[in-house]
Amino acid sequence: MADILTSVFRTFMSQTDVNKDVTVVPHSACSALLPGDSSDIRSVLLPGDSSVSSSVLLLGDSSISRSLLLLSAVMAASELGVRVVFFTQTQIQSLPVSLQKCVPSPESLKKIKFSYPRTLGDLLQQVAGLHESQNTSPTPPSLIIVDRLEGFLGGNHSEDQSSAAHLSALLCDTSSFLTHVLKQRSPSSAPCRLIASFRSDVDSEHAGGESSATDPILDVLDRYFQMRCTLDRDRSYEAAAAGLKELWNVYLSATGITEDACPKEREDRPAAAPKEWQLSISPDGSMEFKMA
Template structure:
């Protein structure tokens, strides 16, 4: 699923960065059918508003470019699409492939995720992408209980992704697996260096056991960022976490590990490789 994100980064790449030679990884090739060498789950860590924009960009790209069904779980209504999408509005037909669900509590979310196993959600075509916006909103604030809840929810999400992958493969052996992407904002105030937190977060430690990749958003407060004027600059790091596969090693080495994100006053996003 980091592949969907890197495809988003390349789609909205700075024009001055387009000429840089990179390993081919276009939007349509990001989830190549039958490609088992890519990560199937990623945790998006950092600013909630930017994370939501990236989740929406990923959902729309999967639905419009790849033509797959997407399930998007979030506690709050989606009022509008990110500015970057508004400038290249996807077709209404592709947006119909995205199902938005609005669970209010952890119990609601667990029930709705478990419901993805039911036949009405796997026919005629199962979802190929599960997105959960702001995991922290479903946790109650008690760290010991939250660790158990985070483990329960993560295990169910991974089990559901695996189950849907099995259904997809049964129907078409060349199908790509069902991917999982979720966002999380840590309560621990920490600075990030190379994508790693300087202080431990027990909830994040639990989540990292289940998600294969982490995508970390870190506000850039350097001289370069100050010189950018009104634009916000962010560092975006990709790193492996708990679950690893030897088959992924070469593919992860080829993929850029760090990106720069600039956000204009109107909200439009532009990426470049660091």
């Protein structure tokens, strides 16, 4: 899943960084999302080896996380042509500004199914239903997205740890199950990816996106998700002097899978070296990334 996130970063990369690396996707949402030569994007999105990460936890600001989830969903649907299931408690009112400037085709948006479970029980039931739907659905989803995991937890840390483990295990098992179904139907199919966002009560430090204190729920989630993508607000003098609405540091790092969780995915564990990006959000809400 980190490969799709990285593709989002590259698609909306600053012109300066694009000029440094001619192999990345051009900085144009239109050229990236409209039909045409999408070989560059597909080479990033389609796995070339077993190092591709199938699950990632997006940690940080809820509104920015949702925008990144929507960008990932649209990219997967429009460029790969795969089905996406997007779980969220709150109605999606509009697309991120970066997509509004170049709206994807209605046909590609139809590949994204939005579901609105209100409670943890609703979410568990709907995720479990993805197993059953494969008996009748000709095209299983290849990307599962869950927006704002913290909203499905009740505030009791002891109970929330158990709920987080239960939900994560079910999501991981469902992703593995759908990967098996996809491979049966087409051996060359990419795995079913999983991405979820979570807003921790514990703030992140600037260096490396590592938590300054232990969040017991986050510790549980890290057992199941292969990668963590941490959003950290840059409040430095340089950021303020740049005249930007907001400047964020984005850290990609491996979290590791326990011996108990997702045995089929342990072999796909990515390298532990963190990857850093910088996200700038202009006053109109549009996003631009560059490599740190």
